[in-house]
Amino acid sequence: MTTLDERLSAARAGGRRALVPYLMAGARPDWTRLLEAAVAGGADALEVGLPFSDPMMDGPVIQEAGLAALAAGTTLDSVCAELGALDLGVPLVAMTYCNVVYHYGLERAAGRLREAGVLGTILPDLALEEIDSWAAVCDAGDLATVLMVAPSTPPERVARVAARSRGFVYAAARMAVTGAADGLGDGVAVVERIRAVSPVPAYLGIGIASPEQARAAATAADGAIVGSALVRRVLDGASPEQVETFVRGLREAIDAP
Template structure:
């Protein structure tokens, strides 16, 4: 079992998990260490680090705009890794990005350059399960987890296939469409998430559209935690690190209370 999977599974035995997402370099790359420390201080179990890309097919407008800001600041995957090589994160980091960025960098180079960082996993939305062998040999050797996404439209047989070799945590997508706030959830979503959680041997987290305390409390009841992205990205842009810390603390409070009960 890979390091990230072991870490998250042990955490999930004691508390609900909270994984925030931020776009590397949206506020300037030099702001990234402070952002990571703020998230960890306010309850993040692990942190997704977005890699800016010109065609982010899974991202809604808020994260797309954050990526464009980062690209305008000349932020690249290489620069992100160079910074993380000099920074000790309080919690594991997970790169969330697109195939082109990682293949262009070179998988062998990527694994070697991440060896002395806290990046322990990847979410690659445009890499189909059937093509995972393009990265798995390199990732397996480097102890890097490849996290699966499970959509609302996945039938039970497909869910079981995806879960069979799942690593890190299972990203259970809560809406049909891209990331973002203000989404409407379908009526049987809770049952869908509960089914995935029951079938899975590793933690299942709900993500896409999760932006309020009520969302966190709801999904806390049927799976192992949540991923929050667009709300955090927007708050960082509008109000800065301090106010974002307050937001994250307010969202993690239900998780802390659930673990104590």
């Protein structure tokens, strides 16, 4: 199995702008079909949310999806069991909060996720200063630790965050929690700050909702992350075909000459 770094670097070397949709595991019984639909629509990687009761970095849409997933009994084990049975053909990155993996046990959680085919993790409440123990476990297990750079991150700190990030750097386009918004916010400046200090791919997310925004984000950065706009459709009952169509719309916008 290759690492997230290898997979994403290979894509970038090929000149491809990455599209990374986010879906909440367990938000609907057919959630794995939605992952497949997103891949069919042109996703280069998938961000898979593992629900947490108190998601401080998430806005109302992903909160709602998380609560639905928890109400359905979704756990790290149940997600890994279902993911392990899939062959999606794109890298998976799990996004959750510290307590989910700390409570499970760091080594055990890293092992379980890797075994299920997950290549990276995003723990938005795990800042650089606190990452050492989780990073050591992930490094040893070929699990990428994706870190976030925010508009508020000072340049000196951008360098340290980027150096510790694996796979890609999550560039936050604005000072906000997840949720649809207009434009790219501070995204271009954030990506420039990352580019100035690091060769690691930067994917722009937070408030990227439309095909136009996805194109702009994937042009400014190496890729675009689209979460709440997709999850909103899932919560509103979009079929797998409709999810595929939405993702394809993003893909085509990004790839348009």
